[in-house]
Amino acid sequence: MAELVPSPSRRRATIDDVASAAGVSRATVSRVVNGLPSVGPAIAAKVRTAIDGLGYEPSTIARSLSLGVTRTIAVVVPDLANPTFQQMLHGVNRAAARDGYRVLVADSGESPAEELALIIEARKRTDAVVICAPRADPADLAALLERVQPAVVINREGAIDAASVLVDYASGIACLVDYLAGLGHRRLLHLDGPSGSSSQGARDRGLTAAQRRWPDVTIERRACGSSMDAGYAAFDVVMRSGATAVLAFNDLVALGLLGRAREERVLVPGRLHVVGFDDIQAARFASPPLTTMHVPLTDVGGAAWGALYDQLNNRSRSDPIVFAPSLVVRDSATAP
Amino acid sequence: MAELVPSPSRRRATIDDVASAAGVSRATVSRVVNGLPSVGPAIAAKVRTAIDGLGYEPSTIARSLSLGVTRTIAVVVPDLANPTFQQMLHGVNRAAARDGYRVLVADSGESPAEELALIIEARKRTDAVVICAPRADPADLAALLERVQPAVVINREGAIDAASVLVDYASGIACLVDYLAGLGHRRLLHLDGPSGSSSQGARDRGLTAAQRRWPDVTIERRACGSSMDAGYAAFDVVMRSGATAVLAFNDLVALGLLGRAREERVLVPGRLHVVGFDDIQAARFASPPLTTMHVPLTDVGGAAWGALYDQLNNRSRSDPIVFAPSLVVRDSATAP
DNA sequence: CTGAAAGCGCTTACAG
DNA sequence: CTGAAAGCGCTTACAG
Numbered sequence: 281m282a283e284l285v286p287s288p289s290r291r292r293a294t295i296d297d298v299a300s301a302a303g304v305s306r307a308t309v310s311r312v313v314n315g316l317p318s319v320g321p322a323i324a325a326k327v328r329t330a331i332d333g334l335g336y337e338p339s340t341i342a343r344s345l346s347l348g349v350t351r352t353i354a355v356v357v358p359d360l361a362n363p364t365f366q367q368m369l370h371g372v373n374r375a376a377a378r379d380g381y382r383v384l385v386a387d388s389g390e391s392p393a394e395e396l397a398l399i400i401e402a403r404k405r406t407d408a409v410v411i412c413a414p415r416a417d418p419a420d421l422a423a424l425l426e427r428v429q430p431a432v433v434i435n436r437e438g439a440i441d442a443a444s445v446l447v448d449y450a451s452g453i454a455c456l457v458d459y460l461a462g463l464g465h466r467r468l469l470h471l472d473g474p475s476g477s478s479s480q481g482a483r484d485r486g487l488t489a490a491q492r493r494w495p496d497v498t499i500e501r502r503a504c505g506s507s508m509d510a511g512y513a514a515f516d517v518v519m520r521s522g523a524t525a526v527l528a529f530n531d532l533v534a535l536g537l538l539g540r541a542r543e544e545r546v547l548v549p550g551r552l553h554v555v556g557f558d559d560i561q562a563a564r565f566a567s568p569p570l571t572t573m574h575v576p577l578t579d580v581g582g583a584a585w586g587a588l589y590d591q592l593n594n595r596s597r598s599d600p601i602v603f604a605p606s607l608v609v610r611d612s613a614t615a616p
Numbered sequence: 617m618a619e620l621v622p623s624p625s626r627r628r629a630t631i632d633d634v635a636s637a638a639g640v641s642r643a644t645v646s647r648v649v650n651g652l653p654s655v656g657p658a659i660a661a662k663v664r665t666a667i668d669g670l671g672y673e674p675s676t677i678a679r680s681l682s683l684g685v686t687r688t689i690a691v692v693v694p695d696l697a698n699p700t701f702q703q704m705l706h707g708v709n710r711a712a713a714r715d716g717y718r719v720l721v722a723d724s725g726e727s728p729a730e731e732l733a734l735i736i737e738a739r740k741r742t743d744a745v746v747i748c749a750p751r752a753d754p755a756d757l758a759a760l761l762e763r764v765q766p767a768v769v770i771n772r773e774g775a776i777d778a779a780s781v782l783v784d785y786a787s788g789i790a791c792l793v794d795y796l797a798g799l800g801h802r803r804l805l806h807l808d809g810p811s812g813s814s815s816q817g818a819r820d821r822g823l824t825a826a827q828r829r830w831p832d833v834t835i836e837r838r839a840c841g842s843s844m845d846a847g848y849a850a851f852d853v854v855m856r857s858g859a860t861a862v863l864a865f866n867d868l869v870a871l872g873l874l875g876r877a878r879e880e881r882v883l884v885p886g887r888l889h890v891v892g893f894d895d896i897q898a899a900r901f902a903s904p905p906l907t908t909m910h911v912p913l914t915d916v917g918g919a920a921w922g923a924l925y926d927q928l929n930n931r932s933r934s935d936p937i938v939f940a941p942s943l944v945v946r947d948s949a950t951a952p
Numbered sequence: 953c954t955g956a957a958a959g960c961g962c963t964t965a966c967a968g
Numbered sequence: 969c970t971g972a973a974a975g976c977g978c979t980t981a982c983a984g
Contacts, residue, residue, distance in 0.1 A: 294961055305971045310963060320969055340740045341681045342961035345976050350677065352720070352741065360709055361914075363897065366702040373696055373723055382741065384688070384720050387709055404676045405688065405718065535901050561699065561896075565871050567903025578697075630977055641955045646979060654953055678977035681960050959979085968970085 293334035302330035313338055352382045353588060354402035354409040356395075360387040363560045364530075364577060365412060368434070371581020372410055379589055381407075388413065396424050403428040408592060410434060410584045411442075414477050430591035432584045437481055443587035444600040445580055449479050449557075450486035452573045452605035453527065456555050457490035459571075459607060460525045461497045463615045465553065468497060469523035471504035471514055471533055483529075504529055511536025515544065524553060524616045531556035531563045531572055538566055538612070553613035557605070569610035576603055629670035638666035649674055688718045689924060690738035690745040692731075696723040699896045700866075700913060701748060704770070707917020708746055715925055717743075724749065732760050739764040744928055746770060746920045747778075750813050766927035768920045773817055779923035780936040781916055785815050785893075786822035788909045788941035789863065792891050793826035795907075795943060796861045797833050799951045801889065804833060805859035807840035807850055807869055819865075840865055847872025851880065860889060860952045867892035867899045867908055874902055874948070889949040893941070905946035912939055 511533035534556030847869035870892030
């Protein structure tokens with residue numbers, strides 16, 4: 281149905297087509313295509329005419345093979361449906377695009393077991409990889425890193441033999457405790473994220489540090505998760521805890537909890553006070569607008585690209601880059 | 617600093633390394649790597665040993681050049697910071713991944729003028745492309761499509777010579793008018809999106825159709841835009857219009873308007889009633905929760921991949937696939 | 953069942 | 969300034 285009209289030329293023109301059309305060698309064609317100066321003007325003109333006439337476009341793949349470089353990087357995230365990773369991806373992509381690089385995305389969510397294999401596969405199509413794998417086993421990750429350099433890993437603590445960019449969740453959560461305690465709350469509840477999540481360690485440290493600063497404040501912990509549904513389901517646990525303020529693992533959890541609180545007609549702020557973490561877009565529009573820690577995810581993504589770019593240009597690997605979250609006071613937590 | 621330990625073998629092993637290590641031809645190595653049956657078990661075993669010993673991994677790029685196929689597709693969107701496109705991308709990626717394809721993203725937002733060039737460039741690294749370019753000139757787009765098939769275009773009306781998936785914005789907006797009119801509103805205001813946006817035509821049709829059904833309802837229009845800031849800024853225009861209910865171009869606009877209304881202490885619903893379009897995540901958590909039309913963006917993305925997959929497998933191009941938005945009643949609009 | 957050879961479409965020393 | 973040739977790392981008819 282698309283074939284009724286005889287197509288002018290089925291096959292795409294190659295460098296050889298151009299070369300013979302212009303009566304030159306393909307080395308010469310290559311030179312004018314790549315703008316090398318050492319080509320006589322008359323010849324160059326002939327070549328350009330041939331290029332236009334044939335609609336020639338160099339094959340990116342062939343170039344990649346020949347040069348050993350794709351100008352593409354991979355970004356591997358655990359869940360592309362999650363606004364957090366979407367935004368980070370955006371940050372990487374925008375920064376990489378400015379330097380003429382493209383981004384290949386890979387979502388390991390479908391099969392966490394194959395996360396490592398996925399990273400390797402994605403890396404093989406590209407020049408470098410940014411890895412966001414909060415739940416991968418540390419030893420597995422370390423073994424992997426040897427094989428996929430240049431790489432940058434996001435939000436993994438501990439000895440990572442790769443460039444690293446991280447968000448200081450420890451000080452962020454401590455800041456939140458300070459804020460709530462300063463408001464007068466004396467019984468806090470932290471809703472933990474998925475067990476085994478690497479950011480959990482930072483939470484522990486931050487909470488411990490804050491606890492030292494506020495000896496008369498009780499900080500309890502409960503297992504919860506990282507999704508809205510987890511927050512929604514945590515409502516009963518929260519109410520039974522007797523806490524006046526809850527620190528949700530992230531905004532999604534906080535939002536789920538808020539939603540349930542409204543259904544149950546539990547006033548927030550008032551009867552219950554809630555803070556989140558991340559400052560996703562929805563946090564700003566929640567009812568009540570959610571007090572949370574802003575995490576500059578776009579910048580995190582941008583920094584990840586920057587670290588990769590350095591390595592791709594043979595500069596030495598940069599030290600870990602850390603971003604501090606910042607408190608965004610809105611309406612979901614007030615004095616008790 | 618990473619070079620203190622002499623690396624065991626700098627260079628990646630190639631098929632030739634394996635061939636000579638195993639004492640066979642590289643054709644044979646290729647056969648066992650690709651699981652072709654016609655290899656004797658003893659030879660195959662030798663080859664596998666060599667592969668493991670050398671840590672050989674076939675080059676994806678070389679394979680791509682040889683086969684003329686990358687198993688990668690491109691997705692071009694106007695703005696990767698926009699949750700709408702993020703979600704659509706997620707839908708494409710998930711569906712494509714299931715069929716063993718990877719996704720390369722490209723964001724034309726940085727330079728709309730180079731959108732066409734970007735699409736061509738992205739397409740050249742891949743086997744096919746899904747195009748989301750609501751503002752591209754129809755003639756330009758038509759010319760482009762000839763060069764980049766297989767392609768699927770999302771949300772473009774009119775004669776498109778490519779597979780097409782679209783959302784029925786016309787009936788969606790009409791549905792919203794029906795809902796508000798049914799509630800008793802008689803003065804409606806529609807905040808238009810960016811002029812030249814291809815979905816604007818559908819809005820026009822839908823609004824016209826609805827107007828016929830409700831001759832006693834006034835439907836005014838005002839230029840606005842598609843961003844939260846645009847919605848925020850539209851507040852004054854809205855208040856001056858005398859309308860009791862406003863249909864925002866999308867949720868972002870509605871959310872911006874809501875934010876400003878809260879600042880100005882204009883009660884929604886009550887003094888003003890607002891509906892959005894898209895049903896982004898934030899809509900659900902807005903205060904008040906936003907009544908809107910849900911658009912199944914993940915499915916749209918999935919369908920886009922499906923259409924591409926058919927073409928990649930030499931099936932005939934499918935008819936346009938259209939998704940109907942569905943009304944999600946929340947709290948931002950009630951009887952006047 | 954296995955190998956020699958040509959091919960995929962480029963780039964780049966090396967000569968001249 | 970220009971070209972012949974080798975190379976990037978694979979796949980696949982074609983012989984045997």
